[in-house]
Amino acid sequence: MIRLACATLSAEGFGETDFTKTFDxxxxxxxxxxxxNLWHPSSLAPSVLRGLARxxxxxxxxPVAIHLGGGLGGDPARDYCHKVYAMQAARALGxxxxxxxxxxxxxGGGLEAVIRSLRALAPVAEELGVGISLENHAADNxxxxxxxxxVFDAIPSPQVGMCIDTGHFEAAGVDLDAVVDRFxxxxxxxxxxxxxxxxxxxxxxxxxxxxxxxxxxxRMIDRGFSGVLTIELSPExxxxxxxxxxxxxxxxxxxxxxxxxxxxxxGRNLLRIKQTTGRxxxxxxxxxxxxxxx
Numbered sequence: 426m427i428r429l430a431c432a433t434l435s436a437e438g439f440g441e442t443d444f445t446k447t448f449d450x451x452x453x454x455x456x457x458x459x460x461x462n463l464w465h466p467s468s469l470a471p472s473v474l475r476g477l478a479r480x481x482x483x484x485x486x487x488p489v490a491i492h493l494g495g496g497l498g499g500d501p502a503r504d505y506c507h508k509v510y511a512m513q514a515a516r517a518l519g520x521x522x523x524x525x526x527x528x529x530x531x532x533g534g535g536l537e538a539v540i541r542s543l544r545a546l547a548p549v550a551e552e553l554g555v556g557i558s559l560e561n562h563a564a565d566n567x568x569x570x571x572x573x574x575x576v577f578d579a580i581p582s583p584q585v586g587m588c589i590d591t592g593h594f595e596a597a598g599v600d601l602d603a604v605v606d607r608f609x610x611x612x613x614x615x616x617x618x619x620x621x622x623x624x625x626x627x628x629x630x631x632x633x634x635x636x637x638x639x640x641x642x643x644r645m646i647d648r649g650f651s652g653v654l655t656i657e658l659s660p661e662x663x664x665x666x667x668x669x670x671x672x673x674x675x676x677x678x679x680x681x682x683x684x685x686x687x688x689x690x691x692g693r694n695l696l697r698i699k700q701t702t703g704r705x706x707x708x709x710x711x712x713x714x715x716x717x718x719x
Contacts, residue, residue: 426652426687427646427651427653427680427686429456429654431451431460431675432462432657433447433462434492435657435660436675438660441468448481448484450672451486451711454679455679456488457486458486458489460488460491460653461477461490461602462492463493463494464492465494465598466655469511474518474706478517481518487519489521490515490523490614491514491515493508495507495528496526496540496562496566497527497528498528498533498539499526499532499534501541501542508546512550512555514656516554516680522614526560526561526567527559527562529565530566530568531566533566536572536575538674539566539576540576541603543557543579544579546585547580547582555584557642558586559576559587559588560590560593561589561597569597570604574607585610588615589615590622590657591641592614592659593620593637595636601636604647605648611689612645614652614655615645615653616655617638617656617674618658619631619636621635629662630662632681639681644704646685654685
């Protein structure tokens, strides 16, 4: 089962928000599933979560994940309280995952602190039936394949997996084929993003970069991936190139990736996404030539 979602940051930006643009724009384009970027403490308040659930139902959107601000590591008590509360919030919204990262590389005790926090959180995730998806970021404690190897060797729980961020892996100089070859069985979520120059953080609008998202998706489906593909249109792109985002900037990736959906109809949550085999129907081939950093 493949579902196509859009991250609220694509409509709202990085600031604190009431998600008005999300509930207007995403259904109008055709999205049925939404990943909420709940980075600010106020956005996890019970009244806010109840409002998001009500407004999602009214807009015909199904929440599939909560993306948190603040990575793992540092203060273990803060990590535990924040992430456990977020898992409970995801369950209340009917979402099956929380997405988090590892914090700035080398900070907060580094990767060992991330692993320490995950050892405490994994049993809670198993009890609640909510997945923890670890997103890679360039210059983050979770940046490359060896970082993930250390985490997964230490944390065998099936509720702890990888969120592939295609743009960030390419920005960090990590080959997407190598990610699939080594860790396809631990991937529980995918963020689709475009990067222009391999080995350097140069995010771009969809269709203007060199990231071969189609190849990544096809190879993951061939290996049995079933879950959510989330469109992430990074707000910093518009800030850097001076072109304000328009509806077309999200309409394009929707058209590009909706062909992979095998369950486009609204339904309830994605708790414990099952792995299935087989293709997601006919997809068009795509080939992109990476512009590599000298």
